[in-house]
Amino acid sequence: MTQGLERLSLNQKTTNSWSVAEAVDGCVRAGIPAIGLWREPVQAVGVAAAAKLVRDAGLRVSSLCRGGFLTASDPDERTAAVADNRLAIDEAAELGAPCLVLVVGGLPAGSKDLAGARQRVADAVAELVPYAASRGVRLALEPLHPMYCADRAVLSTLTQALDLALTFPDVGVAVDTFHLWWDPNVAAEIARAGERILTYQVCDFLVPMPADNLLARGMMGDGVIDFAPMTAAVAATGYAGDVEVEIFNADVWAADPSRVVSTMCERYLALVAPYLA
Amino acid sequence: MTQGLERLSLNQKTTNSWSVAEAVDGCVRAGIPAIGLWREPVQAVGVAAAAKLVRDAGLRVSSLCRGGFLTASDPDERTAAVADNRLAIDEAAELGAPCLVLVVGGLPAGSKDLAGARQRVADAVAELVPYAASRGVRLALEPLHPMYCADRAVLSTLTQALDLALTFPDVGVAVDTFHLWWDPNVAAEIARAGERILTYQVCDFLVPMPADNLLARGMMGDGVIDFAPMTAAVAATGYAGDVEVEIFNADVWAADPSRVVSTMCERYLALVAPYLA
Numbered sequence: 001m002t003q004g005l006e007r008l009s010l011n012q013k014t015t016n017s018w019s020v021a022e023a024v025d026g027c028v029r030a031g032i033p034a035i036g037l038w039r040e041p042v043q044a045v046g047v048a049a050a051a052k053l054v055r056d057a058g059l060r061v062s063s064l065c066r067g068g069f070l071t072a073s074d075p076d077e078r079t080a081a082v083a084d085n086r087l088a089i090d091e092a093a094e095l096g097a098p099c100l101v102l103v104v105g106g107l108p109a110g111s112k113d114l115a116g117a118r119q120r121v122a123d124a125v126a127e128l129v130p131y132a133a134s135r136g137v138r139l140a141l142e143p144l145h146p147m148y149c150a151d152r153a154v155l156s157t158l159t160q161a162l163d164l165a166l167t168f169p170d171v172g173v174a175v176d177t178f179h180l181w182w183d184p185n186v187a188a189e190i191a192r193a194g195e196r197i198l199t200y201q202v203c204d205f206l207v208p209m210p211a212d213n214l215l216a217r218g219m220m221g222d223g224v225i226d227f228a229p230m231t232a233a234v235a236a237t238g239y240a241g242d243v244e245v246e247i248f249n250a251d252v253w254a255a256d257p258s259r260v261v262s263t264m265c266e267r268y269l270a271l272v273a274p275y276l277a
Numbered sequence: 278m279t280q281g282l283e284r285l286s287l288n289q290k291t292t293n294s295w296s297v298a299e300a301v302d303g304c305v306r307a308g309i310p311a312i313g314l315w316r317e318p319v320q321a322v323g324v325a326a327a328a329k330l331v332r333d334a335g336l337r338v339s340s341l342c343r344g345g346f347l348t349a350s351d352p353d354e355r356t357a358a359v360a361d362n363r364l365a366i367d368e369a370a371e372l373g374a375p376c377l378v379l380v381v382g383g384l385p386a387g388s389k390d391l392a393g394a395r396q397r398v399a400d401a402v403a404e405l406v407p408y409a410a411s412r413g414v415r416l417a418l419e420p421l422h423p424m425y426c427a428d429r430a431v432l433s434t435l436t437q438a439l440d441l442a443l444t445f446p447d448v449g450v451a452v453d454t455f456h457l458w459w460d461p462n463v464a465a466e467i468a469r470a471g472e473r474i475l476t477y478q479v480c481d482f483l484v485p486m487p488a489d490n491l492l493a494r495g496m497m498g499d500g501v502i503d504f505a506p507m508t509a510a511v512a513a514t515g516y517a518g519d520v521e522v523e524i525f526n527a528d529v530w531a532a533d534p535s536r537v538v539s540t541m542c543e544r545y546l547a548l549v550a551p552y553l554a
Contacts, residue, residue, distance in 0.1 A: 112503035118461070147424040149459035150484045150501040160461045182426035184395070184437045207427045211488035224427040226389035 002031030004269050007276060009034035009062035011201065011246035012041055014264065015257035020050045022257070024057045030261045034060040036199075036244040037095060039088060051095045062242035063140065063174075063199045064088065064097040070124035071105035071117040071154060078124070081105075085128050093135040098241070099198040100132070101140045101174050106151040117154045122164055129168050140198040141165050142174035145182075147213055158189040165196050172198035175234060176246070178205050178217050181225045190233040200234050201244045202227060202272055210250065217248045219260075220267040231275035243272060279308030281546050284553060286311035286339035288478065288523035289318055291541065292534040297327045299534070301334045307538045311337040313476075313521040314372060316365060328372045339519035340417065340451075340476045341365065341374040347401035348382035348394040348431060355401070358382075362405050370412040375518070376475040377409070378417045378451050383428040394431045399441055406445050417475040418442050419451035422459075424490055435466040442473050449475035452511060453523070455482050455494050458502045467510040477511050478521045479504060479549055487527065494525045496537075497544040508552035520549060 010032050012023050020041050027035055035054060042050040042064075054061055067088040072078045085102075092100040104121045107114065125139065132139050143161040144153035155161045158173065158180055165171040175197050180186045182205075190197070204223030209216040220227060231243075245264050252260055287309050289300050297318050304312055312331060319327040319341075331338055344365040349355045362379075369377040381398045384391065402416065409416050420438040421430035432438045435450060435457055442448040452474050457463045467474070481500030486493040497504060508520075522541050529537055 107501055112501055114458070114503065115506075145423065146459040147422065147486070147490075150482065156459050156461065181391070182423040182433050184433065205427065209424070209490050213424075213486050213490065224384055224389055226391065229392075 002265070004273055005031050005265060006033060007241070007243050008032050008265065008268050009036050009060070009242035009244040010261065010264070011036035011065070011244040012038045013065070014245055014247045014252065015260060016253045018257050020045050021053055024053050024059060026257060026261050027059055028057050029258070030265055032261070032265070034062045034242040036062045036065060036246065037097065038065050039091060042091060042095065047091050047094050054095065060242065061095050061097040062244050064092040064095055064100050065246075066101045066103050067139070068102035068153070069105040070102075070121050071108060073108050073111065073116070073120065078120070082124055082127055086131055089128070089132050089135050089137050092137040097137065099138045099140040099172065101142050101199060103142055103144065104153050104155050106149065106154060114149070114154060121154060122167075125164065125168070125171065129171060133170060138198055139171050140174040141171060142176065143179055145179040157183060158186060158193065162189060162193050162196065172196040174199045174201060175230070176201040177225050177227060177230050178203050181205060181230065187229060187233040190230065191237060194237045197234060197237060197239050199241060199244060200239060201246045202231075202268075203245060203247045212250070215248050215250050217246070219247060219252065219263060220245070220271045227271045228275045231272055235276050243268070243276070279542070281550055282308050282542060283310060284518070284520050284550075285309050285542065285545050286313050286337070286519035286521040287538065287541070288313035288342070288521040289315045290342070291522055291524040291529065292537060293530045295534050297322050298330055301330050301336060303534060303538050304336055305334050306535070307542055309538070309542070311339045311519040313339045313342060313523065314374065315342050316368060319368065319372065324368050324371050331372065337519065338372050338374040339521050341369040341372055341377050343378045343380050344416070345379035345430070346382040347379075347398050348385060350385050350388065350393070350397065355397070359401055359404055363408055366405070366409050366412050366414050369414040374414065376415045376417040376449065378419050378476060380419055380421060381430050381432050383426065383431060391426070391431060398431060399444075402441065402445070402448065406448060410447060415475055416448050417451040418448065419453065420456055422456040434460060435463060435470065439466060439470050439473060449473040451476045451478060452507070453478040454502050454504060454507050455480050458482060458507065464506060464510040467507065468514060471514045474511060474514060474516050476518060476521060477516060478523045479508075479545075480522060480524045489527070492525050492527050494523070496524060496529060496540060497522070497548045504548045505552045508549055512553050520545070520553070
């Protein structure tokens with residue numbers, strides 16, 4: 001492990017073209033001790049094989065991304081979504097992931113009933129909580145930037161995600177700088193979240209945004225976010241977990257993944273790690 | 278005036294290619310009793326001439342867009358911005374606009390100090406308040422969608438804009454469906470705003486967003502917003518002002534403005550007006 005990288009985790013999405021084996025190898029070569037896995041590449045190799053790859057390399061799993069998409073109003077779609085989330089919980093357990101990140105879903109096609117969608121998320125999470133507890137996996141509700149409210153996640157603020165998480169004894173939240181940096185209350189809400197913070201994810205917010213707003217995440221230092229205040233606020237809660245770098249970005253994905261990883265380590269050391277102490 | 282349009286106002290930006298004279302004429306032809314003016318087209322014809330055009334046509338001015346851009350840290354830029362806002366206040370007074378909408382500005386180029394930018398907005402508004410009061414113009418702080426936090430407005434929620442407005446006796450807020458529809462607290466914050474609501478602006482939020490996110494505003498009915506709850510919440514405060522339709526959208530701007538206006542009237546009558554009662 002490289003000095004200063006003790007809490008860094010490579011979220012697989014940052015090196016989107018790499019298989020689990022390649023990403024594990026990339027972490028080992030870079031001295032990164034943890035990895036945030038995604039279901040699709042894990043399923044491509046098989047959950048047991050992915051778990052073995054990570055374990056044999058001596059890496060921690062920081063999270064599994066992602067469950068969620070729980071807003072369907074159609075009963076069959078809803079049943080399928082809940083079943084798929086149970087499967088994701090099973091996968092997280094087998095991988096040794098401490099939490100399953102939930103991107104809760106947007107408005108169903110054609111619907112404008114935002115309050116209804118939010119209520120269905122609360123209901124579905126309630127349904128999943130006992131199963132997650134039985135498998136030793138914690139659910140991490142992820143508030144997404146409000147620009148994704150309609151198509152990705154009707155949980156739009158940390159306040160809202162935390163209010164829902166706190167209605168259960170053991171549900172937590174995912175804190176991601178990209179989604180939350182603009183929120184005037186974010187430092188106070190991070191403090192309120194305290195031990196409910198299950199994962200801390202960092203990347204930058206690019207201005208101007210790329211044409212596809214799903215790919216507006218950038219390498220730390222390439223956008224407008226000051227990582228000091230949010231990172232210090234997370235550290236002040238006593239959060240001792242990993243810091244995942246999760247970047248959706250066409251240019252990052254087109255670059256050599258090994259170079260992306262080395263840039264990620266440099267930027268993390270310069271812009272994030274100093275505020276974790 | 279056409280039945281049902283008694284409170285509709287054409288924000289000039291919706292018919293972006295029209296001069297003040299053309300927009301005034303378009304309102305008269307469509308039976309729209311009010312207009313939301315923009316500084317650039319007003320200055321193009323001259324403030325006195327624009328005021329006369331509106332007055333002679335028997336239209337109300339619902340607002341003047343826009344002042345703001347008050348986040349500069351450079352002293353000279355800041356002085357220039359405050360002076361320009363004084364000029365905008367003069368223009369609003371001469372036009373008979375009840376309020377000047379302030380889009381407060383984003384991060385200065387190269388800066389990541391969001392808290393500092395927000396403080397400079399508060400300081401600049403404090404500086405402008407006495408002048409606005411002396412001219413009989415109210416300042417309307419407009420919270421913009423969080424996706425514009427870095428480049429347009431560091432006021433990102435109604436809560437935040439209202440908290441700032443309430444530190445002064447006579448400053449208000451602009452409530453715009455596009456910017457606020459995602460906010461889980463928006464109905465409660467509209468209620469809290471009460472008489473501080475100086476303008477209510479409507480347009481839709483398009484999904485997927487166009488490549489240029491500044492042009493993501495759509496005609497009511499073309500996006501994901503349910504106008505009922507926000508409109509009813511605004512009406513419940515006793516708001517008796519005009520309802521402006523303000524659309525930034527390349528397709529709308531490329532269309533025949535007269536057709537845009539007639540579509541706007543139809544959509545307003547179907548999707549907004551019923552909830553004003």
